[in-house]
Amino acid sequence: MTRGATKYLPLLPVYLIYLVLFLVAEGMPGMWQLMAMLVFYCAVGQAFNIFLGMTGYVNFGYVAFLALGTYGMALSIYHFHQLPLGVGIVLLGLLLAVVMAVLLALMVGAVALRLGGAYFAIATIGVNEGFRYLIEGTKIWGGSEGIIFSKQLLDTFGREVANKLSTFWADVSVLIIAALAALITLHFIRGKTGYALMALREDEEAAKVMGINVTKYKLIAFVTSAALAGLIGAMAWGLKLTYVFPPEAFDISYTVEGIIIVMLGGAGTLLGPVVGGLLYGLAKYWLTVILPGFQLLIFAPIIIVVVVAFPEGIVGMLRQRLKGTPFEPFVL
Amino acid sequence: MRSKISAVVLGLLLVAALSWSAEAGAPAKVVIGHPVCLSGKFAKEGSQASWGIKACIKWINEVHGGVKIAGKRVPLEYKFYDSESKKEVVTSLIERLVRIDKVHGIIAPYSSGLTITGAPVAERYRAIYMSHGGASNRIFQQGYRYAVQILSPATLYQAGTLDMLHKVDPGARRIALAFEDGEFARMVMRGAEEHAKGLGYKIVFKRTYPKKVTDLTPLLSDLRAAKPDIILGGGHFQDGQLFARQMADLDINVKALSLIVAVTLPAFYDALGAKAEGLIGPAQWEFGVKYNPAEAKKLGLEWFGPTNEEFVKLAMEFSGGKRPDYHAAEAGAAPLVFVKAVEEAGSLDPDKIREAFGKLHLMTFFGEFKIDPDTGLQVGHSMVVVQWQGGKKVIVWPPAAATGKLYYPMPTFAEKAKGKKAIPK
Amino acid sequence: MTWEQLGGNLIQGLILGGVYGMATMGLSLIFGVLRVVNVGHGAFVMVGAFVAFWLFTALGLTPIAAIPAALVVGMALGFLFFYSVMRRLVGAPELTSLLATFAMGIILEEVVKLIFGTEFRGYNWDVGKMDLSVTVLPLAKLYAFIGSVAIAALLYFWFNRTRAGTAVRSVVEDSEGARVCGVNVGWVYALSFALGIGLTVTSGVLLTMFIPVGINPYMGGVYTLKAFVIAVLGGLASPYGAFFAGVIFGLIENGSYSLFALVPGLEPFAMTRFLSFAILLLILLIRPTGLLGTK
């Protein structure tokens, strides 16, 4: 096998998981939405991992990027549905989602990425909350009432297609975004960016004197992560749910879920967020059925145990175990 | 040998006969699915809803004798999962209910947001989708074909209050609106503003406050300066409690104070005590409301379902003795009207059921039911207005449902602190 | 807007700000000593609110009696969490400590939910009112303010006049230096964490004296966010900075309401929230260690 091909081996288990999820969802009646939920968590974990996992910085306002993506899709369909764009309106929504997420990331990055860890975490919470209150206070984008665009979607595409877009293509798109995120993650880890991010995560000052433009690489990771989040928001929250309300879109608990997924699976690894997303989503789904109301009480101590005893996460531990075995090249 | 063959033939015939009857005849049962919020932020409303639904399903099966379809009576079943009040979970559960459990109709989860969340999935699988806690009018402006609203839409929340106050004291003209900044309360405020203007009221103050607010002092100071006669406001429970409490702290006195949601809950009086005396609030339903078969007859409407007393008794069998509130009632009405629509349609085909829904006009313990045939928006049901009088909630409007008279104007907070009760003479 | 309204709002803001400031001192103390941001801060405020609520409704004790009780409960919780979890996380990356403190908050919320349920509760401690002509001030609010100032003053005394306080101060300034000078840094960590939590729980009592309704297991989130803004305003690592920043924050929150109300088309209340986060970002942009920070 050539060196080039070996490089892509770690993608195999990730894509295998996604393929199995897709096949189960397609083949078993009633499983589609559950799979969509799992893929959503995997995708969020992957997007988040690119910044949080690889740099070690905690972006507590991460959900703001998902929210902006949702608004991108909502604004596109709500305002431009009369343009003769056809499916192009969805593409326009995606474009808007990415552009808005990236712009916010650049603005926040310019201010906040110069700050140390704790200050950065607080600043990003501030961005998330501040943005939400800006929307509500100035009444832009529907203010606190948000945007509902089911009607515009129905008017543009007709009932059949609109339903298919919301309940099938939106989920498939999240799957594709997740696959894309995996590819980008691999490219980062194996490339120069990955070395820079590893160095700055371990010791930022040492990284600087080693010639690494830490601000640049942090910004690369931050913007990439934000753009992916924007795409996920546009599809998983926008096109799928066909509405956006600010308090839900900026709900900080999704940020925390993202952090938990990354930590559980293994920060900075390729496979980690996928495994973390799967486990978290499944646990949540089954606890909902078995012990409704006790999910959080069960999750919280698990979080503490994971961060205290297994900070490298499941995949991190797995990598140690598999060292020297034939499986090693597949797990990253 | 021959007996064997005949046995096989007989068996085949039997199978064919059974499968034929299953396809063309009545189904073995009718199932309603519900992604109910048993935990998370709507746990309280969701539990109430499940009690109300279970109570009415029991009534259907035991008193009504099941669902009458294709000349037979088949039992009605309730299939539910906890949606945790989370949007991700709602979509997967609705799909599961339709595809795996093969339910014939779905009751939406509580709240406008979650109701909209599930709507596209219900639409995709052509499932009747009954909103018992999604008051927002906007849900029914989206063109959903299978969505049906059971409760009064948000824009009508304060209509009854305004009609009542207009009748009692036409001289009080200055109205202040102070609502929570959110999709539901804003919709209520919009409806109230329009209705008030129609009655000739003067809006002297109109502001909102954010969700989860902890101190309303600055807003209330400005409100006091606007010198209103009547205040309409609120959003949910926590802010309503804060609203009334800080009105008392700042000693702001008006002739009438109506807060949506909060006032109707027993915990409101528990937390505020005498400060709650004389406050009014709109409710979708209230324990003791006078809707009954006689009232229906007077209006020329068909009565269907248990009476109020029967409903409360049944619901308390499932609630472990807790009193059902209006969340239980509005949800309980859903299976009743669903069964009625199925029986009228004589079929479980969703399009036929939906058509029958459009023609339905009847009264249940929850009040009138009539939807706009095109959008599914509720147009028949009206809200009741309640007032705290001597620690008891009394229904004061509309006259058809009222159990007592309005105390007006509301005593001042200073009077209440000295023990004055808002009991009409 | 009239000057009376603005004046009334500012008086209310000053009083509230004092309580806010006291409610942030614990957060700043913990950050100053352990360099850990307590993301579960609000949950501890909530515990204090329930202490006040329970003592009042079940035992008929006034909230003033709940203050020492809350301090004891808080310090006990602080030691418990320190020796079970936080001890292992001193000096760990932010990610770990943020997640751990967040999880601690969830545990508290869920346990309180099991005991008290999710209903919003309130109590009625009516001790009269003062009419200041521009506004009306219930005496309970005034007592809450006086209590906050008194606790802040006691803390100042403890820091500057006692051995233990001096040790804590030396660790805030330079933990390595303190270690060299013979300070038992491990004990200082434990004590500061417990004291920080104790102060936070106590502030929950004072907050319910100010606003005696809306007591619920999930009420703390709002206070966590406010405390972050106030703490950064005050320099994050300085408890007194936090106290004065709280007062300033209260004045800004209430004062700016009257000003935003003058602008048509804006929702003044949401804008006051926006303003507080905008201030947070601005301070971080120009002076990351806070306006009142000494370091």
Add this chain to the structure above:
Amino acid sequence: MALLKLDRVTKRFGGLVAVNEVSLEIEQGELIGIVGPNGSGKTTLYNLISGIYHPDEGRVFFEGRDITDLPPYERAHLGIARTFQISRPFGSATVRENVAVGALFGTLHGQIGVEEAMEVADRYIELVGLTPERDKPAGALTPVEKKLMEIARALAMRPKLLLMDEAMAGMHPKDIDKLVAFLRKVRDEEGIAIVAMVEHIMRAVVGMAERVMVMHQGRKMVDAPTAEALGDQRVVDIYLGRPLEEV
């Protein structure tokens, strides 16, 4: 033209002057020792050269170019590398990855890819004798191995100037001799100027440095060929009157 030139640089912290009007010139390929007690301003001086601090007064030149306002990473690209007093490996990464970071982002940055960087890394790992430890996480190395790894990492940057901060502290004298010989060899082969900063270990200074600068209370006190500098009475006085060799 001097490789590095400090022109009366000053750095203050609050009221304290950590580095006070220090001027210094270093030529290409020089071996210099900087000596001074704890707190004499040596580390601050390094931070000023590598760009972690910006001087309050004075300018820094590298190959004739004013680099005072350049951030650390750009100085690294020009050819300034350093090690730290307390080793700062990227602990979770392997030795090989650590050293590869140096190759990727040093003077070769933008010219080589990850695979070439690995080859460069292997070469320097072998030079410092860490090949058996190559795939171990750097955090798991012994203190001495960490120092060697840091030197390899710095050399992999292919610098023109290498600043070593207490690189030989805690080493066995035999190892110090080996390291000194190694550094001399590197200097001869690659023409790097090496500055070694030490507090106590005079053996290294005497063995390696051709020139010694002595710092005291933030000022440059002596700057002379090694033997002459170490014999200077003022230098002897700083060290409480003891002959420097014994300290």
